[in-house]
Each structure stands twice: as C-alpha cells, then as structure tokens.
Amino acid sequence: MEGLVAQVVALSNPNDINQLLTTLKSSEAVFTQNYQHIAAALQTLDPVQHSLGFGYFLYYLGKGNLQAPDVAFIDNAARFFTLCDPAQIQAAPDVFCAVAKKLKEHVLAAGSPRRGILPLRCGLRALQPAPEVLTPLHADFFQLCLLSRCYNAAAEVLGQDIYDVSPAATTCTPTDLFLYCYYGGMLAIGRKQHARALELLLQALTAPAVVGNAIVAAAYKKYVCVCLIHAGQLLPLPKFTSSCVRHMVEAEARPYADLAAAAAARQPERLRRVADQHAAVFAADGNLGLVKQVVASLTVRSVQRLTQTFLTLPLADIAASAGLAGAAEAEEHILRMVAAGQIHAKIDGRTGMVRFADETRSSGQAGSSSAAAAGGSWDNVAGVAALDERLRQVLELNKRLQQAHDMVSQDRAYLSKVTARERSKYDLGGGGGGLGGSQGAGGSQGLGLGLGGDGDFGPFAAGGGM
Structure with a gap:
C-alpha cells in the first residue's frame, strides 16, 4: 500500500496522469488485500493535488464492507468532491460517479441528505465537460435537494438547459436522463415554476424509447397534474412520443384521465368527487398534494374568467359562479388571489361588491418588472434586458439545432439507412423489368434509439412524492 501511495504522489501531474490511471486500474488486488489500510492511506493524500488517486482510494473503501453511515467516509468524500481537480477526475468518470452514489447512500443512511448537497453540486460541475452536458450526478443531486426540501439550492443547476448527453465522458445512462427529468x-x-416542470417532464415522456418504465409512468402522472394547474387542461402529448409510452400511460393513468376530464368540464363538484374517489391512488403515487392544488386552481380560474367579462360583481354571484360556499369564502379567495398577484380587484366592504381592475393600469415597480419579464411591456430597462436574453437564447438554440442537423445528415449509418429505405420503395432487381411497386426483401427499418428501463430504479424508489 505504501508503494501505491508513493506512485500516486509521484504521478499526479498532467504529464503522467495516464500512467497513473493505468497503475490504479491494475491495482485492484493491492486494494483488496490491504483494505484495512485504505482509510489511513487517505490521510496522506491531498484531494486537490492527488484527485485521481484519492477518488480510487475512496472507491475501494466504499466498495468494501463499510457499514453505512460512516462519518469518516462522508467527511472524506465531501472534502474530495468540493476540492477535486476536474482535469484528473474526468479521466475516470465511472469511479467518480460510483463514489458519488456511495456518498449519497451514506448521507441518506445518516438521515441528513442536506450534507450531500454542496459536495454533489461541486462534483457535477467538476465532471461536466461543459455546462450544458448531463451527468449521472444531476439526478442524485436533485434527489438530495428534494429529500432535504432545499429546493432553492438546485436553482442554478435546474435553470441550466441541457443540450448534450455524453456517455463516453460522463458514463451517463438512459436511467440518469429519466431521473434528471423526473426529479x-x-x-x-x-x-412553483410550473412551465419549467412541464418542460422537464415532457422531455422524459418524449425521449426515444422501445419500452416503458416506472419513471416515465410517474412523470406522466405529475405531468397531468401540472398541466391542470398551469394551463387548466391536459395538453396532448406530441406526435413524436413513442407508441409504447402512449400505451403505458393509457393503461396506468386512468384515474388521472378522469381528473383531467372533470377539470375540462369546469364543474367544481365533479372535480372534488373524482379527487375523493381516487384519493387512495393519488396518495400512493405521492400526488395527493398536487391533486388538491388542481381542485383549488379551478376556483382561481373561475374567478379569473369573471374578470374578463365583468367590471363589478357581487361576492354572492362570484361564490355561485366559482362553486364556493358563500360570500365570505369568495372574499377569502379573492383576497388571496390579489395578494398573489393573480388578479387585480378591490372589495367594497359596505356593499359587498368587487371591482375588477385592468392589470395594464396597475402601477408599481414590482408590477412593471414582472409584466416586462412576462412579455407584457418592453418600455423599460428590465423589459429590454429580458427581451435581449430571450433573443440570445433563441439564437443559441438555433445554432445548436443546425449543428445537430449537420452532424446527422453527414452520419454514414444514417445515410445508409435512409438510402436503404428509399430503395425499398422500388424493386430495381425484379424479374418483371422496369420499376416494380413491391417492397424489396431488405425492408425498411426505422432508426432505433432504444432507451429502455434498467429494471433497477433504486434512486427513484427513494425519492418520495411531491
């Protein structure tokens, strides 16, 4: 073990990193035979200067009979992920990701998922070849944020658009992609970023697949609820959604289809009845809280529709139209909606009349900024900056789409399949002479990008529901 430590110290430089990697890969017997000395050897290594070796020592330490939770392992792994050298750890992404999963297991066993948030966030940044590349650590990081209810800790990573999945550089798998979208x-x-939630959930639902899996099924159930909260109706899946996904969600999400139908009918009593009828199913899926938000959102939308028709309206009429118990409950709802910025209204306490105000006439810096951000006004600095950022994002996306198009159109495998498909339309070698109408024996096969499920959704099972 002392000799291996000496080699790690001597070879941890940019010129010898490949030689060190070869040495560490061939040293499994050394780690196995000297397992009891690995923890002590870690104290002689620096996670900054000897990141590759430090990661291998942690990997074999966690791979052995280490009982979780182990405080020393958590401390060493947290220090490693926070300080590691990206250039070194990117040489062995499989080892790096294995250590990250072990760290997650230990902090979960210790009942303190919050301890793993900062290390994994630093770790995924170190593993990424570029900010828009997905890594296996994304899903683990998101899961810890969910379990510790530190949603804002994920804001920066969540706001970064992912354009690339590079299995060779990060060992990313289809399951990692599905879990990233779901978590x-x-x-x-x-x-409360429902538009972003729909975007991520839809990515999981429309990813190329040849078989359904539990993550996609769970994502669809949340997709239905968020659609009803955000848009007031179930948005249909795009045409390019895999047929296996369509069949799976139709078979497994019937209670959610009933919920969507009741919401589309705009009948509060019917919606509450469906929610109560399938309450056990919604609770088992971890979606009961979302379903309650769906029921509440119907009342909000009913009141919002009234603002588009009337300038003034009695509280009693609002209660009757929105399916509320009476004027007092209607007043409570309107006050909450005004406080949340969902409507602009004033209530006359003496007459019980509600006057709905025009949102465009509302004043105040906060209101002006929010309107600009939403695209309602571009006559101020904040609005122009928001528009400029949107245009920059559109141009960047167009550039990436063009690059992807060029890459696919020049791919030999793609061209050969397209050529075979076109040739199969005509029988060029038939005995009848000329151009035959029958399909060739080769047949036409689509481009298969199979993203099937592993069958092992350990991280997903521990995630819990919202």
Whole structure:
C-alpha cells in the first residue's frame, strides 16, 4: 500500500496522469488485500493535488464492507468532491460517479441528505465537460435537494438547459436522463415554476424509447397534474412520443384521465368527487398534494374568467359562479388571489361588491418588472434586458439545432439507412423489368434509439412524492 501511495504522489501531474490511471486500474488486488489500510492511506493524500488517486482510494473503501453511515467516509468524500481537480477526475468518470452514489447512500443512511448537497453540486460541475452536458450526478443531486426540501439550492443547476448527453465522458445512462427529468420536474413544482416542470417532464415522456418504465409512468402522472394547474387542461402529448409510452400511460393513468376530464368540464363538484374517489391512488403515487392544488386552481380560474367579462360583481354571484360556499369564502379567495398577484380587484366592504381592475393600469415597480419579464411591456430597462436574453437564447438554440442537423445528415449509418429505405420503395432487381411497386426483401427499418428501463430504479424508489 505504501508503494501505491508513493506512485500516486509521484504521478499526479498532467504529464503522467495516464500512467497513473493505468497503475490504479491494475491495482485492484493491492486494494483488496490491504483494505484495512485504505482509510489511513487517505490521510496522506491531498484531494486537490492527488484527485485521481484519492477518488480510487475512496472507491475501494466504499466498495468494501463499510457499514453505512460512516462519518469518516462522508467527511472524506465531501472534502474530495468540493476540492477535486476536474482535469484528473474526468479521466475516470465511472469511479467518480460510483463514489458519488456511495456518498449519497451514506448521507441518506445518516438521515441528513442536506450534507450531500454542496459536495454533489461541486462534483457535477467538476465532471461536466461543459455546462450544458448531463451527468449521472444531476439526478442524485436533485434527489438530495428534494429529500432535504432545499429546493432553492438546485436553482442554478435546474435553470441550466441541457443540450448534450455524453456517455463516453460522463458514463451517463438512459436511467440518469429519466431521473434528471423526473426529479428536476419535482423541484420545479416545489419552486412553483410550473412551465419549467412541464418542460422537464415532457422531455422524459418524449425521449426515444422501445419500452416503458416506472419513471416515465410517474412523470406522466405529475405531468397531468401540472398541466391542470398551469394551463387548466391536459395538453396532448406530441406526435413524436413513442407508441409504447402512449400505451403505458393509457393503461396506468386512468384515474388521472378522469381528473383531467372533470377539470375540462369546469364543474367544481365533479372535480372534488373524482379527487375523493381516487384519493387512495393519488396518495400512493405521492400526488395527493398536487391533486388538491388542481381542485383549488379551478376556483382561481373561475374567478379569473369573471374578470374578463365583468367590471363589478357581487361576492354572492362570484361564490355561485366559482362553486364556493358563500360570500365570505369568495372574499377569502379573492383576497388571496390579489395578494398573489393573480388578479387585480378591490372589495367594497359596505356593499359587498368587487371591482375588477385592468392589470395594464396597475402601477408599481414590482408590477412593471414582472409584466416586462412576462412579455407584457418592453418600455423599460428590465423589459429590454429580458427581451435581449430571450433573443440570445433563441439564437443559441438555433445554432445548436443546425449543428445537430449537420452532424446527422453527414452520419454514414444514417445515410445508409435512409438510402436503404428509399430503395425499398422500388424493386430495381425484379424479374418483371422496369420499376416494380413491391417492397424489396431488405425492408425498411426505422432508426432505433432504444432507451429502455434498467429494471433497477433504486434512486427513484427513494425519492418520495411531491
């Protein structure tokens, strides 16, 4: 073990990092035979200067019979992820990700998921070749944020758009992509960013797949609830959604289809009845809280529709239209909606009349900024800056789409399949002469990008519901 430590110290420089990696890969027997000395050897290594070796020592330490939770392992791993050298750890992404999962297991066993948030956030940044690349640590980081209810800790990572999945550089798997979308959607729900939640959940639902899995099924159930809260109706899945996903959600999400139908009918009593009827199913899925928000959102939308039709209206009429018990309950709802900025209204306490104000005439710096951010006004500095940022994002996305198009159109495997498909439309070698109408024997096969489920959703099972 002393000799291996000496090699790690001597070879931990940019010129010898490949030689060190080869040495560490061939030293499994040394780690196994000297397992009891690994913890002591870690104290002689620096996680900054000897990041590659430090990661391997932690990997074999966690791989052995270490009982969770181990405080010393948590401390060493947290220090390693916070201080590690990206150039070294990117040489062995599989070892790095394995240590991260062990750290997550230990902090969960200790009942303190909050301890793993900062180390994993630093770790995923170190592992990323670029900010827009997905890593296996994204899902683990999101899960710890969910379990510790530190939703804002994930704000920066959650706000970063992911454009690339590079398995060779990060050992990312299809399950990592599905979990990133699912946990990210849950975090966005917790932060009341429903549009972002729909975007992430829809990515999980529309990812190329040849078989359904439990993560996609759970994502669809949350997708239905968020659609009803955010848009007031169930938005149909895009046409390019895999047929296996469509069949799976139709079979497993019937209670959610009933909920969507009741919400579309705009009948509060019917919606409450459906929510109560399937309450056990919603609770088992971890979505009972979301369903309650769906029921509450119907009342909000009913009041908002009234503001588009009337300038003044008695509280009693509002209660009758929104399905509320009476004028007192209607007044409570209107006050909450005004405080949340959902409507602009004034209540005359003497007459019980509600006067709905035009939102565009509302004053105040906060209101002006929010309107600009939402696209309602561009006559101030904040609005122009928001518009400029949006345009920059659109141009960047267009550039990436063009690059992806060029890459695919020049791919030999893609071109050969497209050529075979076109040739299969005509029988060029048939005995009848000329151009035959029958399909060739080769047949036409679509481009398969199978993202099937592993069958092992350990991180997903521990996630819990929103």
